Amino acid sequence: MKVKDVVISFTSIRRVLNGDFDGKQVNVRGWVYRKRTGKKVVFVVLRDATGIIQCTVKRDSLSWDEAQKVSIESSVTVSGTVRSDGRAPGGFEISINELKIVGLAEAFPITKDQSEEFRRDVRHLWLRSQKMNAIMKIRSKVLKLVHEFFRKKTFIEVSPPMFISSAVEGGATLFGVKYFDRDLYLTQSAQLHLEVLIASLEKVYCIAPSFRAEKSRTIRHLAEYWHIEAEQAFATMEDLMRLEEDLVSHICQEVAKDCKNELETLNVDTKRLAEVQPPFPRITYDQAIEKLSKMGYKVKWGMDFGFEDEKALAKEFGKPFFVYAYPKESKAFYCKMYEENPKLVMSVDMIVPNIGELATGGSRIDDKEKLIVRLKEFGLKEEDYDWYIDQRRYGTTPHGGFGMGVERLLAWMLNLETVMETIPFPRTTRRYYP
RNA sequence: GCCGCCGUAGCUCAGUUCGGUAGAGCAACGGGCUGUUAACUCGUGGGUCGAAGGUUCGAGUCCUUCCGGCGGCGCCA
DSSP: OOOOOOOOOOOOHHHHHTTTTTTSEEEEEEEEEEEEEOSSEEEEEEEOSSOEEEEEEETTSTTHHHHHHOOTTOEEEEEEEEEEOTTSTTSEEEEEEEEEEEEOOOOOSOOSOOOHHHHHHTHHHHTTSHHHHHHHHHHHHHHHHHHHHHHHTTOEEOOOOSEESSOSSOOSOOOEEEETTEEEEEOSOSHHHHHHHHHHHSEEEEEEEEEOOOOOOSTTOOSEEEEEEEEEETOOHHHHHHHHHHHHHHHHHHHHHHOHHHHHHTTOOHHHHHTOOSOOOEEEHHHHHHHHHHTTOOOOTTSOOOHHHHHHHHHHHSSOEEEEEEEGGGSOTTBOBOSSOTTEEEEEEEEETTTEEEEEEEEBOOOHHHHHHHHHHTTOOGGGGHHHHHHHHTTOOOEEEEEEEHHHHHHHHTTOSOGGGGSSSOOOSSOOOO
């Protein structure tokens, strides 16, 4: 059967609200956000990806019956005349000539009374909310900014594997997967593979999922999260810290500039983001310990900080800051020791208010023998890491990099209660549906 | 892994102290009213009180076990 389609162009609600179409005829399509019926007029509030606009259907309209039938979240197309009207939220409304129901919705389960738990049960529907719409737009923007940032600095984007044979940190926190007839793991970081790639590309980065089988029960952990990772040949600790603070500052400033509507929806103070700029304060682990003990916290030298400690420090700075030069025993096997004090390693954490650790990075051991010693000290098998050691066999260089959690970044930027709100379908110990 | 909390209508909750026929608001449905702003208003339907077992004349309520979920710490990004 041959059908000749009538070509109709549709306008985004955002453009209508901008006033580009005042007094003009427009076609708009979307979903019914609210509906209020009266004897003489039906108000159909319509949403699309870009915004929300009130539409009116009058008693004498041919679409009157259709407007009566329409339910919350039904998909519709409307055509009508745009009128500037102070009574309409947003200042403009569409006086409908024709309303067509595309998909009539059953009674929508999400109403004004919700709990966090219920929203997670119906996550696939909650994603339609104005809040999630705004968060997803900003997430998209942030990912775009990360790519722009690294590419501008001549980093090459690489695609690391998700299936891996050896652990990054040797932990018991890997998800095992059946891989044909053997057992492999899902990656928890691309770092080791990125380190190998720098011998070819010098500066590499990726945005990829990482998986952690930790039974964490906190607002800042996911079993599956997105990881911004970068690795750079010949980089010093100074290079790394600058790279990290420049990245975060760039993202915050650009989001403040370009996502005003979304930030308003989320009640985020644009100024707070616009003011994020380098340099970030830097303190050593020893200085942090000193600060904490002055504040009355008991921290044992050699232990990494707990969440309470991080929050206390962050409260004092009120913005992102670095802690570096950690005791060797508190960090991973690949961390490079300071020559002048081999008890300390060149590892640096970026800590932000409310969320704590946002990124961890540092210089990696570039000497083959030292690396092997450390591997053994961690009880790891040399042969599992042979490919990684090769990096040190054939033209080793000082180098370093960092990993940053996309969800933690967003949760901090947008002042959200938990990282779960920053990803469309969060996976935690107990949540894997939808 | 350790500690704490929750589960009653589609949703949000009250009812648990002190055991005695299962309630409200919102949503849905039917009416009324209104250029409405998550409208207002009258009415109607809606329940295996997470599950199983126990105590009791009688259990949403007390006891035991299990299931599901939430949060804190630890681990980490």
